[in-house]
Amino acid sequence: MAAKRTAKELTVLSSTHLTKNMLRLTLHGADLEKFPDNAEGAYFKFNFTSADSSKTLRRTYTISRLRRDKHEMDVDFMLHGNTASDVHGIAVDWAEQAKVGDAISISGPGPATYINQDADWFLLVGDMTALPALTANLALLPENATGYVVVEILSEEDKQPLEIPSSMQLRWVINPHAGSDDTPLVDAVEKLQWLDGQAAIWTACEFKSIKKLRQHYRQLEQVQRTHLYISSYWKKGLTSEQHKVAKRQDTSPTDLLRRLGNRLFNRRRA
Numbered sequence: 001m002a003a004k005r006t007a008k009e010l011t012v013l014s015s016t017h018l019t020k021n022m023l024r025l026t027l028h029g030a031d032l033e034k035f036p037d038n039a040e041g042a043y044f045k046f047n048f049t050s051a052d053s054s055k056t057l058r059r060t061y062t063i064s065r066l067r068r069d070k071h072e073m074d075v076d077f078m079l080h081g082n083t084a085s086d087v088h089g090i091a092v093d094w095a096e097q098a099k100v101g102d103a104i105s106i107s108g109p110g111p112a113t114y115i116n117q118d119a120d121w122f123l124l125v126g127d128m129t130a131l132p133a134l135t136a137n138l139a140l141l142p143e144n145a146t147g148y149v150v151v152e153i154l155s156e157e158d159k160q161p162l163e164i165p166s167s168m169q170l171r172w173v174i175n176p177h178a179g180s181d182d183t184p185l186v187d188a189v190e191k192l193q194w195l196d197g198q199a200a201i202w203t204a205c206e207f208k209s210i211k212k213l214r215q216h217y218r219q220l221e222q223v224q225r226t227h228l229y230i231s232s233y234w235k236k237g238l239t240s241e242q243h244k245v246a247k248r249q250d251t252s253p254t255d256l257l258r259r260l261g262n263r264l265f266n267r268r269r270a
């Protein structure tokens with residue numbers, strides 16, 4: 001565990017726009033060789049220093065692709081801070097300005113959060129911040145899996161190729177006001193025709209959408225706790241530190257137990 005907390009130094013190898021609002025940085029460092037085999041989809045923290053150098057600001061991101069033999073990993077940043085109503089963030093500002101050879105410190109990785117694969121059908125829901133983790137989950141599904149994948153993106157130009165089992169249906173939800181207007185994503189999920197049998201659900205996106213989707217899933221009797229993973233990845237108007245506090249305040253004892261259960265489940269899988 002201590003090794004995971006130890007900071008690792010990486011350097012920027014390349015920077016590419018995957019889509020209009022998604023920037024991929026490829027990072028390089030010898031420590032990546034020691035990351036576990038199944039680390040794609042797992043989270044880690046970037047360690048930034050605040051402008052006045054008084055504290056470390058940690059930002060959570062997902063290992064999108066890992067090439068351990070080459071000591072490389074790809075990290076996909078949903079860009080924000082570029083419209084009048086947006087606020088800049090230290091992570092995205094850094095990513096947008098990153099140049100080849102720039103150094104960055106990270107800690108981790110933590111465990112990936114896997115969808116329960118012991119199910120009759122699957123529902124995966126995510127916004128652009130969750131796309132790397134959602135993609136890693138898709139890769140685990142059996143070829144004959146059925147169900148839905150619902151992805152919220154900022155614009156038509158943010159569609160990216162996803163490898164999805166052929167019997168699953170993909171719905172892109174275009175919402176240029178992600179975080180401010182949760183209606184398009186929540187509506188799209190609520191309108192899905194529920195399939196027969198045991199569903200397994202994996203959902204990660206903005207705080208307000210999560211609250212509504214959690215409520216929706218609770219109303220569906222067929223959704224079992226063991227088959228539900230749901231997590232808020234960010235909250236419009238709050239920094240990562242403030243979001244963490246908001247999440248804690250919003251967690252009921254039942255949710256806390258469920259989260260612990262999920263962690264144990266994932267640890268056993270890791």
Ligand SMILES: Cc1cc2nc3c(=O)[nH]c(=O)nc-3n(C[C@H](O)[C@H](O)[C@H](O)COP(=O)(O)OP(=O)(O)OC[C@H]3O[C@@H](n4cnc5c(N)ncnc54)[C@H](O)[C@@H]3O)c2cc1C
Pocket residue numbers: 043059060061062063075076077078079080081086087088089090091092093128129130132133179232233234235236237238239240241
């Ligand atoms: C387990 C986990 C995995 C994650 N993986 C990824 C990932 O792979 N890729 C990714 O892009 N994000 C990912 N995120 C989300 C990311 O941690 C947050 O978006 C984070 O707040 C970005 O940090 P920042 O320094 O840019 O902004 P902060 O300093 O945290 O926030 C500054 C301002 O920006 C706003 N803001 C933050 N994120 C967004 C956004 N996406 N859109 C619009 N406004 C925003 C905040 O509300 C705030 O007003 C993940 C989060 C978690 C919990």
